[in-house]
Amino acid sequence: MTGKNYIGFQQLAAGSMTFRTYDPVQDRPNDTLFTEATSDEIEQATFLAEKAFRSYRTTEGSKRAAFLRAIADEILALDEILIQTYMKESGLPQGRAIGERGRTVGQLRMFAELIGDDAWRKPTIDRADPSRTPVPKPDLRKLLIPLGPVVVFGASNFPLAYSTAGGDTASALAAGCPVIVKSHPMHAGTGELVASAVIKAAQAAGMPEGVFSNLNSSGIEVGKLLVMDPKVKAVGFTGSIGGGRALFDLAAQRDEPIPVFAEMGSVNPVIISRGAIKNRSGEIATTYSKSITLGTGQFCTNPGLLLTIDCEGLDEFIQDLGRKTVSVDAHSMLHPNIHSAFQQKGSEVLSQEGSVLVAEYDKPTQNNYAGARIATVSGEHFLRNTKLHQEVFGPFSLVVRCKDEAELVQVIQSLEGQLTGTILAEKEEYTNLAAVIDALQDRVGRIIFNGVPTGVEVCDAMTHGGPYPASTDSRFTAVGNHSILRWVRPFSYQDFPKELLPEVLKEAK
Amino acid sequence: MTGKNYIGFQQLAAGSMTFRTYDPVQDRPNDTLFTEATSDEIEQATFLAEKAFRSYRTTEGSKRAAFLRAIADEILALDEILIQTYMKESGLPQGRAIGERGRTVGQLRMFAELIGDDAWRKPTIDRADPSRTPVPKPDLRKLLIPLGPVVVFGASNFPLAYSTAGGDTASALAAGCPVIVKSHPMHAGTGELVASAVIKAAQAAGMPEGVFSNLNSSGIEVGKLLVMDPKVKAVGFTGSIGGGRALFDLAAQRDEPIPVFAEMGSVNPVIISRGAIKNRSGEIATTYSKSITLGTGQFCTNPGLLLTIDCEGLDEFIQDLGRKTVSVDAHSMLHPNIHSAFQQKGSEVLSQEGSVLVAEYDKPTQNNYAGARIATVSGEHFLRNTKLHQEVFGPFSLVVRCKDEAELVQVIQSLEGQLTGTILAEKEEYTNLAAVIDALQDRVGRIIFNGVPTGVEVCDAMTHGGPYPASTDSRFTAVGNHSILRWVRPFSYQDFPKELLPEVLKEAK
Known part of the structure; x- marks a missing residue:
């Protein structure tokens, strides 16, 4: 690990601003010093990407597929160093690191499979009819073509699957777009390692220099310059509403506005019916205590909001859920900043009128470890106060008690856009x-x-x-083949x- | 004709601001006084649209198809009054009125055909695999669903095919989205007539009130309020870059940004090779003199820019094109404002350094009639001065003489986004x-x-x-089935x- 940027095939670090990643379990900075990309390096990366686009966009699908498969192989070849770095930069356990690597490699291979033939480009042929009156019909043939260089912002909570060579990068490279990654500062080392795998694969597969770059940055400046660069034609982002909206605004204000697909916050409401409470209260409490604490609650599909209707057994359910949830061992969050935001946001929700703490993890914990909290509030209070609607990123869930079905519907209607909604009913x-x-x-x-909202299956459907704000454009998905x-x-x-x-449009011409 | 707004099924006109349309051929205002929608009426229209959406979005495709076909029938039933009003509000000839009505009706029927079954909603099924390890695979089924109420801004140059019940409205209604039309002030009467046809069809087909409204406005206020209304979920626009960009900016600044598909200006560059000049100079001059003056040059695909490379015969071609183009009879433009913009923009292009007038229509004309102009400029001047790149909406074309192929490529690269590009070559x-x-x-x-860029075939390809700025989102088309x-x-x-x-997702469950 060098701490340098990949500008095309070269590793450069002309800048003077540096930063380190942080090991939240050991509660200390990691060794490598990363150098932020300079404006010259950013310019060089977008220049190379635009140049690469000229040839990359017309490469045969099978060649890009070989490139994607080579990236997957190179990522696997990084082996132990990648897993260790991932763990040291995220505090996530080994099993998760290996699982997420599998998903990352799986996505790369899925897109390789997709572009093996050109069907995904939806070739559409309308043949000429020279004898049509009053005007002859021309021959028209249509195909999907890539937009141009894409900037990808990695996610803090998926150092592999939604970062350097994650879903956004894999789908953009598959489409024929060069990618410039703004590496996530919390896992810049994991990012550099994966970037080295991409570069190695690009060189071996004979891809043009500039097809991929990886830029370090701990602030907002590098991302801002990238999004405002006229050579950049689209942006993929996974992260906070604040960050995603800032990029969306910048992109919309350009002389030539460009599409930004930002996947942002979500509280993923879960509606629990009276019948479900009556028949399987204990089972639901068990299942949801696990879903709420899975990955220390750091999934974008974490169930942060449980919507119920007053009924017999509801109090017992809420207490049972609280007990079971806080009995799950505390674990490290991704970064001290994420841990302190978790504490602060949770306390903010708990300080709102009507909000009551049900249960809180109360064993002593290491720094950066998050114990779960369950809170409850009435539908009436919830409807009056949008501060109760906000996401508390981490192992936290708010149980809303609605007085009847009409209020439940009102509560749902009062919510902002969400990735998922879940219904538990008989x-x-x-x-x-x-x-x-x-x-x-x-x-x-x-x-x-x-079911539970956590666990996002990678498939066409x-x-x-x-x-x-679940995303900035609901007309697209960030997961699965269609994300291309x-x-x-x-x-x-x-x-x-x-x-x-x-070639694919030549048929019967 | 009443001059009133359609707010749902009702005709209302509580406002105090009024305006008239203009007959550019007779050079006088038309009789009907139109009343601008008030903010209350706008609120009422969006309220009804949101309410209608609740049921309209789940209507069966075959029912929406019947609704679209009924609109087509009702438009045809308007017969002579529609054609006469169209002509009096646009100055366009009868043949064009009838042709455009045919296209409008054809589009409605095309979308009716499309939604007759649910294939267009791309039902996608990934079946469960409960035995998969380590995690069972869930059953996932995907379908396209409508966004919600859509606001449509009609085009000045297509009073029927891209206005009240034009392509945007037809595709949105087909998708299951209620539509609120911000009627174009230059043809508010045509708009009201078509709106009456839509309302009649909606009532006969049992569609919910609010599925369609039609609002009058001569300024920007009504459109602004519509785009900023939180109940509105998408916008379709055809018109100027200034207008489209203003709406795009408003929509992007909302708390919940919404997609705006604006189809805006274009100069539609035509590249004419040396071989084409050598072998068929006269034929090209004839063909293009017609394309440049078609519909008095008032098509978004009008060829406003001809790019050539210095060669033997080029001077003669340019002179021949000029002669033939200005020999086409002058005809009325859509409106005095459009005529004066044509004169002023053309003169602005001609006043730029290096820009030379080749030929100008010089017979005496009525007010609002536009005679064609052809100008020429060197590639060097064109590259230096983006004022030469702007659209002169009307029968005008600028011939750029490049010194070689490298300069030609530079000129193409210097252009903004365009709807079309044409290559004439051997x-x-x-x-x-x-x-x-x-x-x-x-x-x-x-x-x-x-070929020529004018004439936009309505088909899948x-x-x-x-x-x-050809459009605000190049990932979509405004014409054809895929515009849905x-x-x-x-x-x-x-x-x-x-x-x-x-229903369509139930298969094999």
């Missing part, structure tokens, strides 16, 4: 769920039935996105000579 | 076109070979859109009970 209640489903559908990208559609545009060829058409 | 030149095609592809949404994708988002159902799934 078969005999299905026919009465129309209003709840209807309200929920307006607010989320995915509804889960009798997945929607990971949703109405703002964020980086392409339709392009039409009218009466084009066969010899000049892309 | 077979033996095809192998040398790579750099030109490559540069052009970066700048346009559609390339035409040996059409892309009408392109890099900014602007108004929908993917939605996933995880482990959903069969009885609660939408």
Whole structure:
């Protein structure tokens, strides 16, 4: 590990601003000193990306697929050093590191599979009809083409799967777009290692220099310059609402506005029916105590809001959930800053009128370790105060007690956009769920039935996105094959000579 | 004609601001006095639209299809009054009125056909695998669902096909989104007539009140309030860069930003090769004199920029093109304001350094009639001065003489985003076109070979859109079946009970 930036194939570090990553478990900075990219280096990276785009966009799908597969192989070849660095920069356990690496490699191979043939580019052919009156019909052929250089902002909570060579990068490279990663400062070492794998794969696969760069930065300046660079044509981001919105605003204010797909905060409301409380209160408390604390609550699909209706057994359920949740061992959060935000946001929610603490982890913990908290509030208080709607990133969940179904629907309607909504209900209640489903559908990208929102399956039928602020454009997903559609545009060829058409459009010309 | 707004099914006009449309051929205002929508009426329209959305979005495709077909029938039933009003409010001839009505009706029926079954909603099914380790795979099913109420801004140059019940409205209604039209003030009467047809069809087809409203306005205030209304979820616009950008900026600044698809200006560069000049100079001059003056040059795909390379015969071609173009009879423009903008913008281009007038229509004309102008300039001057790049909306074209192919490529690269680019070249030149095609592809949404950009075929393989400012989001098209994708988002159902799934997703559950 050098602490340098990858500007195309070169490792450079001309800057004077440096930073270190932090080991939250050991509660001390890691060794490597990372150097922030300078404005010259940023310019050089976007210059190379634009140049690379000229040839990269026309590479055959099978060649880009080989490149993606080579990235996956190189990531695996990093072996122990990658897993160790990941753990030291995130405090996440080894099993998670290995699992997330598997997901990262799996996504790269999934996109390689997708672009093995050109069907994903939706070739569409409308043949000419010279005899049509009053005007002959021209021959029109359409294909999806890549937008241009894409800037990817890695996520703090997924150092591998949604960062350097994560879903955004894999889908953009698959589409034919060069990628410039603004490395996440909390795991810059993991980022550099993965970047080295991408660069190695690019060189071995004969990809043009500039197809990938990786820039260090601990503040907002590097990202700002990247998004404002006219050579950049799209942005992918995973992180906070504040960060994502700032980038969205910058991109919208450019002379040439560009699309920003930002996947941001979400409290992932879970509706628990009376029947579910009656029939499986204990089981739900067990399942949700695990979902709330999974990965120390640091998933974008963490269930931060449980919506209930007053009924017999509800008090017992809430107490049971509290007990079970706080009995889960505390674990380190990703970074001291994330830990202090967790404490502060949770306390803010608890200090609101009507908000009551149900249970709190109370064993002594190391620094940066987060013990879970469960709170409760009435539907009436919740409806009056949007401070209760905010995400507390970490092992925290707020149980809202609505007085009836009408108030429950109102509560759902009062929420901002969400990645997911979950319904726990019994078969005999299905026919009465129309209003709840209807309200929920307006607010989320995915509804889960009798399950948990955590665990985002990577497949074609997945929607990971949703109405703002779950994402900045609900028309796209950040997970699965269809996420490639964020980086392409339709392009039409009218009466084009066969010899000049892309191969896939030549058919029957 | 009443001059009133349609707020849902009601005709209202509580406001005090009024305006008239203008007959540019007779050079006098038309009779009907139109009343601008008040802020209360706007609020009422968006309230009804949001309410209508609740039921409209789940109507079966076949019912929405019947609604669209009924709109088409009702528009045809307006018969002579519609054609006469169209002509009096646009100065466009009867043939064009009838042709555009045919296109409008055709688009409505095309979308009706599309939504007859649910394939367009891309149902995607990933079945569960309970035996998968380490985690069982859930059942996931995905479908496109409508965004919500859409605001449509009609185009001055297409009173029927891109206005009240034009492409944006037809595609949004087809998608399941209620539509509020901000009627174009230049053809508010045509708009009211078409709106009456939509309302009649909605009532007959049993559609909910609020599925469609039509608001009058001669300024920017009504549009502004509509775009800022939190109940509005997307915007369609066809018109000037200034207008479209203003709406885009407003929408991006909302607490909840919403997508704006604005189709804006374009000069539609046409590259004419040396071989084409050598072999068919006269034919090209004839064809392009017609394309430049078609509809008095008032098409968004009007060829406003012809790019050539110095060669034998080029002077003669330019003179011939000038002669032929200015020999086409002058005709009325859409409105006195559009006529004066045409004169002023053309003169501005002609006053730039190096810009030379080739030919100008010089017969006496009525007020508001536009005679064509052809100008020429060197590639060097063009590259130095972006004032020469601007659109002169009307029968005007600027011939750029590049000194060589390298300068031609530079000129293409210097252009802003365009709807179309056209290449006129000979077979033996095809192998040398790579750099030109490559540069052009970066700048346009559609390339035409040996044809003219005017005439936008309505079909699946059409892309009408392109890099900014041709449109505000190059990932979508404004014409053809795929334009429906602007108004929908993917939605996933995880482990959903069969009885609660939408019909099309129930398969094999």
